[in-house]
Structures are given as C-alpha cells and as structure tokens.
Amino acid sequence: MGYVGGVVTDSAGRYIAPHCPSGRIQVYDRDRKFVRGWFVDAGGGIFKLRVIEDDKIEVFTARRQRRFLFAPDGTLLERGSYRPRSYPDLPSGPSSAMVFDTPWVLWPFSHPFIAWALMFIGLVALIALDRKNKARSTAAKQSPGADATDRPARR
Numbered sequence: 001m002g003y004v005g006g007v008v009t010d011s012a013g014r015y016i017a018p019h020c021p022s023g024r025i026q027v028y029d030r031d032r033k034f035v036r037g038w039f040v041d042a043g044g045g046i047f048k049l050r051v052i053e054d055d056k057i058e059v060f061t062a063r064r065q066r067r068f069l070f071a072p073d074g075t076l077l078e079r080g081s082y083r084p085r086s087y088p089d090l091p092s093g094p095s096s097a098m099v100f101d102t103p104w105v106l107w108p109f110s111h112p113f114i115a116w117a118l119m120f121i122g123l124v125a126l127i128a129l130d131r132k133n134k135a136r137s138t139a140a141k142q143s144p145g146a147d148a149t150d151r152p153a154r155r
Helices: 104-110 112-142
Strands: 002-009 015-019 024-028 034-039 047-051 057-061 066-070 076-081 096-100
Touching: 002 047, 015 047, 104 112
Parallel strands: none
Antiparallel strands: 002 015, 002 096, 015 024, 024 034, 047 057, 057 066, 066 076
C-alpha cells in the first residue's frame, strides 16, 4: 500500500490499514505481510477505522454517514448510521502512519497521484516519439536516394 495514514492495530499486533482510494481495508501481520483485505461501501470517499472489543473493526464513512462493524476476518457484522454526529467529531483509533514495503512496479496501484504522473510521462513520451517518427519520415522523403525513379529496376 505504500505510505498509509490512519493505521490501527489489534490485540494480536496486526495492522489494519484503510486504503481510501480503492475503498478497502487491508490487514497485515506484525511483519507487515498482507493477510487479507475487503471492500467498504464508503461511497468513494474517505473513512476512519478503530478497533473495539474482541478486535472488531468499526468503520465510519465521510459520505452518507455510514457506520460498519466488521469481524477481524472481514465479515460484516453491522451496518448503520452515525447521525447526528459529524464526521470530524467521530472517534477513531490512535492514528498512525505506516510505510508498507511495496515493490516499485506496484507503486501506481498504491496512490492515484503516482498513477496519474506515470500516465502523463507516458503520454509525453508517446508525443515525442510521434514527432521524431514524423521528422524521420519527412527527411526520408526529401533525401535524393529515397526517390523511386532513381532506384534500379528489379528483375
């Protein structure tokens, strides 16, 4: 996942990390190795996590003011609302930021900014290559050796 804020830990020392860009919760062991993950119906927005008794994971979404309760294995136990409170006032676990080892080839999947930056670089490279090919084609047409009438006939 790369750099993640809002990570909480359970009684077994597992890291529970919110990944808001993909709307997922991901669980890692003490060595930061991926264990499991599941999607949260956050409406495409951000959400907060906290661990409560029996290592249940409570999730609060900013959009639609939803509250979910998950078992440690990702099973949905409850679905409801947290009205009339506001999202900034909601309780959340002791928030920390973690860096999970992500191979560089997977970085575009860890954050949308990286994906957009790589797409932009690729687009600039394609435009530059197209211009270079057009210039080469124009130069070939203008060179005297490229004229078909100057070539010897094939037998």
